[in-house]
Amino acid sequence: MSKTTTPETCPCGGPSLAACCGPFIEGSALPPTAEALMRSRYTAYSQKNEPYLLATWHPSTRPAEPIIDEKEAIRWLGLEVKSALRLRQRKVNLPDDPDSDTVEFVARFKTGGRAHRLHEVSRFLREPDPATGAPRWYYLDGSFPNKE
Template sequence: MPNSPCPCGSGRSFDDCCGPHLCGQTIPPTAEALMRSRYSAFATEQVDYLLATWHPTTRPATLTLEPGIRWLGLKILSTEAGGAVDQEGWVTFVARSKFQGRAQRLQERSRFVREHGRWFYVEGELS
């Protein structure tokens, strides 16, 4: 995946966008950056990253990804707070996928918190 476009749709290469977050070299500086990296983790099936970036109070014990799902794109609709100095933020997004030949669309307003300098996904409200 090096030098290929990042799955998160930022327009940057995977190596210059979500790749360093997913391999633990860097931590996402904002709630939106974490959202994008989590989408990329779904697209590249990196369950350990998804669990590690999920807040312990809402994180499931295990996570099984749907086999055969193909992630097609992410569009950020809005962000509220979630900046480098904030402690909480929200990101509203649409994620598109295809499963068993059928197009799917997921729209969610996700809540994130920052603790000890790291952002965590807490919960999402589907639209």
């Protein structure tokens, strides 16, 4: 999958916003996997959609202060999901928990005329939605691996 997007693609690199992250951000569907939630959160960051980011953040770690600075000129350039095989291999000796998952990614962005990379290993939990009781994924927290 391409690391950059064209106007036809979803900001996360998927086929199109309507066929990818759009239904999750609009609230007409729930992301079925932790990776789908992570991709939709990247898209929400690119749209400066703070309500979606807060709604998908686990209540135990959700920040009380604003997470988006409307005045900050930031342009999200692309997303690369790195996790599937490496993290599954790391978790081989851990008990399998279908209600928790980890996604490793690199997000590229530009601010102040400089390009940056955000390399994060994010943790997610699946719990019942307080309003509907339907199981849904939440972002819990993330760590930043050492540079390789």
